[in-house]
Amino acid sequence: MIKFTKGVIMVLKKLFTAIGVTAAAFALSLTASTSATAAPIEAPTPVKSRIENTAAPDTAAEPRTCRARFTDGLNHRLRAEAGSQILGIIPAGTWVQASCERVDGGEYDACGVASAYWLEIYWNGNWGHGAWGCLQDWEFTS
Template sequence: MVLKRLFTAIGVTAAALALSLTATTSAAAAPADAPTPVKSRIESAAVPDTAVEQRTCRARFSQGVNQRLKADATSTILGIIPADTWVQASCTRVAGGEYNACGLASDFWMEVYWNGNWGHSVWSCVKDWEYTS
């Protein structure tokens, strides 16, 4: 009887150890380079934290793309950004409605400033993107 309890205790301890190692390994295996989508600057009226370094970016697209009011393929079109035209852009991508563009299916969008308006354009057509400050 004592032996049975001893082996049961060893088995429970081994199972707990195996589960803790599995949980740690799964968390460590998560991709670190995938950016977390952030709430759109257009939808947020919050004042930015001045302690955080503010960055500005620009982008250009491989083909002419629609600039839309919201990050959705059915949203109002504000204009068409011609291919290879540099535009002021957000430094992060945002999640939105799904679309097919430039040979890819995605739901990531980029906020862009074009013709005096902030709007959204498809992330999959971004040809070049860079920090400007």
């Protein structure tokens, strides 16, 4: 009788283990397929470049605003080009108002990154550009 009980217990353990493994695999497959098919959330496209618009941003036309801070002291440039006029230097870790998407521009090598992506930023009363490769944090503020 004892051998029979031990045998039944072993079979039940194997059965429940198999059921648990199957359930876990099924749950993971649902999770993987759900995240893979979910549509990516994209940042809104500004209606007009802030560089071209000297007036204050229209909140109706641009409902979201962003801010950014950079890892190193950042050259705040007039245009999205490495050789463009420097408007000032933004100290590392300082939060600044920024556009909600990156822009293509001239290639640069800054903060250990070679790229052609830039971010429109507002600093010291002027809109300009900063190297995307030096970005530490970037977030929506509204």
